[in-house]
Amino acid sequence: MLMPIAALLLYLSLLSSIASADVLPTTPDQIGVPPVTLRFCYEDKQLLPYYAGNSAAVPELAGATIEHLTRAAYEAGISLELVRMPWLRCLQQLEDNSVDALVAAYDESRAHFTRYPVTAEGTPDPTLAINQLGLCLAYRYDNMLPDKITSNLSITVSRPLGYRPIPFPANTVLVPAHSPEQALELVVSGRVDATTVLCELNGIKAQEQHLNQLPVLIMYPPLYQSDGYLMLSQAFYEHYPQYAAQLWQALPQTLDKSRYLQYLNYPFPH
Structure with a gap:
């Protein structure tokens, strides 16, 4: 009788161990969830x-x-x-x-x-x-922006609030805007001379497609490049x-x- 009882006790012990393992919390790595x-x-x-x-x-x-x-x-x-x-x-x-x-x-x-x-x-x-980007000045087609810059005349440039300063041509007056869309609207309406738009992306010349539908021109080369x-x-x-x-x-x-x-x-x- 001793052997069967011992075997039974061992069997019950193994069952207890398996049951305990089933209810232990699973670590993030075990369930595929990153720890950070x-x-x-x-x-x-x-x-x-x-x-x-x-x-x-x-x-x-x-x-x-x-x-x-x-x-x-x-x-x-x-x-x-x-x-x-x-x-x-x-x-x-x-x-x-x-x-x-x-x-x-x-x-x-x-x-x-x-x-x-x-x-x-x-x-x-x-x-x-x-990523890497280049910014160019975008201006209305009938605005003589390149001539103004060459002649060192004063120009107005709209730029969204909170954007970091970048080097602009001499005699630039900055006009704050609430968004890039509003900055571009100021250009199209003729209220400012220009705004900055993306014109280079990860080393490739590029621009948003909707700019092709607006009466604006892009002034190359990029005014500013940044990482x-x-x-x-x-x-x-x-x-x-x-x-x-x-x-x-x-x-x-x-x-x-x-x-x-x-x-x-x-x-x-x-």
């Missing part, structure tokens, strides 16, 4: 080809930058949470660590609260930028430096230049 979430903030106004849609909601076709960042986050093993709000509020929330990241050009005034990929010398590393960096909050970088490095490294590897160009024709034809 990046809270990415971007503006709630459409800015093609980077962001699509004019609201706090994230549309299904969210924009080339969102698709690009989603792929890079996946490669880095990071979960992505998207938050849309006015651009200046994104900057404020990055500074107080309420969000983890945004895309912006390097600016010395933001350096104290942002972390970005750097070279061995400590300067921003363009090889790890998320966009995935700027991280101090808190995120300090907590997850290895994920930050993996994410920055994944960005150039997941860049699809053609997808950025396709979003210049958004909304896509059915």
Whole structure:
């Protein structure tokens, strides 16, 4: 009788162990959920080809930058949470660590609260930028803007509030606008001489398709060229430096230049 009882006790012990294993909490890695979430903030106004849609909601076709960042986050093993709000509020929330990241050009005034990929010398590393752009002046076809600039005459340029300063021709007077669309409307209506528009994208000459339907001309070469960096909050970088490095490294590897160009024709034809 001793052997059967011992065997029964061993069997019951094994059953208990299996049952306990079934109710133990599963770790994120076991169920395929990344252990780290990046809270990415971007503006709630459409800015093609980077962001699509004019609201706090994230549309299904969210924009080339969102698709690009989603792929890079996946490669880095990071979960992505998207938050849309006015651009200046994104900057404020990055500074107080309420969000983890945004895309912006390097600016010395933001350096104290942002972390970005750097070279061995400590300067921003363009090889790890998320994208590159060139800005040109767009002006109404009957506005003699090139002649005004050549003659060093005063010109008015509309630009959205919160956008970082860039070098303009001498005697430029800036006129604030609430959005890129409003800035362009001021040009078309003749109330200002020009505004800045995208004219180069990741080294390729490009512009939004709707500009071809407006009475405006684009002044080449680009007035300004810039690299966009995935700027991280101090808190995120300090907590997850290895994920930050993996994410920055994944960005150039997941860049699809053609997808950025396709979003210049958004909304896509059915």
